[in-house]
Amino acid sequence: MPFSLPTKLLPMIDTSFPKEKIKIVLLEGVHSNSVDNLKAAGYNNVVRYEKAFPENELIPLIADAHLIGIRSKTQITANILENTPRLLGIGCFCIGTNQVDLKRATDLGIAVFNSPYSNTRSVAELVIGEMIMLLRRIPERNNLAHQGGWLKTAEKSYEMRGKTLGIVGYGRIGSQLSILAEAMGMHVLYYDIATKLPLGNARSVSSLDELLAKSQVVSLHVPETPETVNMIGAKEIAAMQKDSYLLNLSRGTVVDIDALAQALHTKHLAGAAIDVFPHEPESAQQPFKSVLQDLPNVILTPHIGGSTLEAQENIGIDASTKLINFLEKGETTACHTIPEINLPPQGSHRVLHFHTNTAGVLSALNKVFSKYKLNIDRQYLQTKGSYGYVVTDVDKNISKEAEEKLREVKHTVRMRIVY
Numbered sequence: 001m002p003f004s005l006p007t008k009l010l011p012m013i014d015t016s017f018p019k020e021k022i023k024i025v026l027l028e029g030v031h032s033n034s035v036d037n038l039k040a041a042g043y044n045n046v047v048r049y050e051k052a053f054p055e056n057e058l059i060p061l062i063a064d065a066h067l068i069g070i071r072s073k074t075q076i077t078a079n080i081l082e083n084t085p086r087l088l089g090i091g092c093f094c095i096g097t098n099q100v101d102l103k104r105a106t107d108l109g110i111a112v113f114n115s116p117y118s119n120t121r122s123v124a125e126l127v128i129g130e131m132i133m134l135l136r137r138i139p140e141r142n143n144l145a146h147q148g149g150w151l152k153t154a155e156k157s158y159e160m161r162g163k164t165l166g167i168v169g170y171g172r173i174g175s176q177l178s179i180l181a182e183a184m185g186m187h188v189l190y191y192d193i194a195t196k197l198p199l200g201n202a203r204s205v206s207s208l209d210e211l212l213a214k215s216q217v218v219s220l221h222v223p224e225t226p227e228t229v230n231m232i233g234a235k236e237i238a239a240m241q242k243d244s245y246l247l248n249l250s251r252g253t254v255v256d257i258d259a260l261a262q263a264l265h266t267k268h269l270a271g272a273a274i275d276v277f278p279h280e281p282e283s284a285q286q287p288f289k290s291v292l293q294d295l296p297n298v299i300l301t302p303h304i305g306g307s308t309l310e311a312q313e314n315i316g317i318d319a320s321t322k323l324i325n326f327l328e329k330g331e332t333t334a335c336h337t338i339p340e341i342n343l344p345p346q347g348s349h350r351v352l353h354f355h356t357n358t359a360g361v362l363s364a365l366n367k368v369f370s371k372y373k374l375n376i377d378r379q380y381l382q383t384k385g386s387y388g389y390v391v392t393d394v395d396k397n398i399s400k401e402a403e404e405k406l407r408e409v410k411h412t413v414r415m416r417i418v419y
Helices: 032-040 055-062 078-082 102-107 120-135 138-146 172-183 208-214 234-239 257-265 309-329 361-371 400-407
Strands: 024-026 046-048 067-070 089-092 111-113 164-168 187-191 217-220 244-248 269-274 298-300 349-356 376-384 387-394 412-418
Touching (some): 024 032, 032 046, 032 309, 089 309, 120 172, 120 217, 164 172, 187 208
Parallel strands (some): 024 046, 024 067, 067 089, 089 111, 164 217
Antiparallel strands (some): 349 412
């Protein structure tokens, strides 16, 4: 089902920390509605920058920040994380989180969220548009028309209807693309390393080789992992049908660009659309160079698959709401670093305790609650790998002495109290 977002901004609620002292830094021109959402919740100390910064410039900007928001260009390294002692959470206002050192963020108890659903439709629509353009040979006809040429012919110009689309990666984007393509009369095959139920009349195939051999158009929608680096190389391209088409709007490392260029030069492939590249300019001021430039029937776009106003608006609300819910409730649903707990609003004081996943931690925490006569209303525990997350609601104020004893519990990584 399509992902939906809240239509209203979050209301302001009282919290155990002075909201005016919470510093939030947003980078890369994230949508202004994220600022509106944060301010509606009472956070007015929000600084918003229009660009990304290199590490040496970024550290001073966020050294005292409690929350930061980034897009895909800002690289949050271990060094940055270790030099932001107040940092509680990071919002990635985009699909991926590979720009953040997730392991170090986990070790430090810093919550990392992203917005994986918000631009799904934008990417799927662009794939449909580019398929139509490639099948109709629009790129080369457009270029010729700009130069005074007039390539008016139906030769090698096709409809989408009746063609077979092979989707590699049947996740959020791949499955939505499947629905749109089938609605336009295409036959859809898909391959995924995980078992995925088909939507509509799409059919799963057992291997990548089978998909490549049976598809006239192949579209890639996989994450960046060691297994997906150059997963489409010279061998895989050679296995594709002659005069077929390849589209990559996933990650730049997935396709061997030189092998793709060679296949286009030899006319084994009839066309390609590439939105992501192994090496991309850091800014609009830097030149873009690719071996795919100047090739006919090739669409090159500057990593804009999810860049629509609607998607950025959705991401602005979604990512900022996750940060607010973590800050005010300790909620970690869809968090990449802290075990996920979906929490109700608390009617009492709430202790958030992040610790190494070691036997006895919960017992030690409960001994402190008992010693200081803090009655437990509700308690939640979730573990993931080497770490655990305990959320405890107690029925009265926690003294400074009790707070210090909770921090002193062995294996504690980070602890804070909210109400």
